Amino acid sequence: MSRVTIIYCHPYTKSFNHAVLESVVANMKAGSTAFDLLDLHADGFQPYYDAEELRLYHSGGTHDPLVSRYLDALQHSDGLIVITPIWWNGVPGMLKGFVDKVMKEGEGLTHTVSSTGIHGCLKNLKHAYVLTTSTSPTWYFRLMLGNGIRRIFINKTLKQIGVKRGTWVNLGGISNSSTQKRLRHLDRVRSMRFTF
Known part of the structure; x- marks a missing residue:
């Protein structure tokens, strides 16, 4: 049986992103897929280094229990x-x-660094799905704004830690989208076939 990590990053429980999260959780449960939910805001994750955390970085250590759990x-x-x-x-x-x-840098953690660059250790993560919303239409984000989610976050950052494949699903124009469009998107997420 597959096990999935869900990383959720939005502070507002009545947001559309939260509705996407609920749809993903329903999808996982319907498929009997085990998952860990990392709700960064609800967990009170501190997203920056303090001096001690940075001191421990190159040894692969941490003093933040959430970092260890994540x-x-x-x-x-x-x-x-x-x-x-x-x-x-x-x-x-x-x-x-x-x-x-x-x-964390180090053998058996997320990546190692050599003279030829960063080498991912999380090769167990066979596929990443990045589900986003944007004010800009998806086509505009892709063609006019540099397509940063695909080009940087998926194809560079996630690949550098070892993720083999990435799929991006975006609901663009969220601010002006109709209720019907939002509901169709949630239906799509609930019925998506996530493959790992």
Whole structure:
């Protein structure tokens, strides 16, 4: 049986992103897929280094129990689902801080560094799904704003930690979207076939 880590990054429980989370959870339960939910805001995750955390970075250590729990979930999962809004053409600061703090350098952690670059250790994560919402239409984000979620977050950041494949699903134009469009999107998420 597959095990999945869900990373959820939104502070407001009445947001559309939260409805996407509920649809993903319903999908996992319907498929009897085991999952760990990392709700960054609800957990009170501190998305920045203090001096002690930074001192421990190169040894792969941490003094933040959430970092340890999050890293353990990633190491014992077959796949990843990230649910986040797109803010200012990229992921929110909370999610960037998650990457900064949880992705630990060292053998058996998330990556190693050599003279030829970063080499991912989380090869157990066979597929990542990044489910986003954006104010800009998806086509505009792809063609005019640099397509940062696909080009940077999926194809660079996630690949550098070892994720083999990535799928991006976005509901663009969220601010002006109709109720019908939002409901169709939630139906799509509930019935998606996540493969890991």
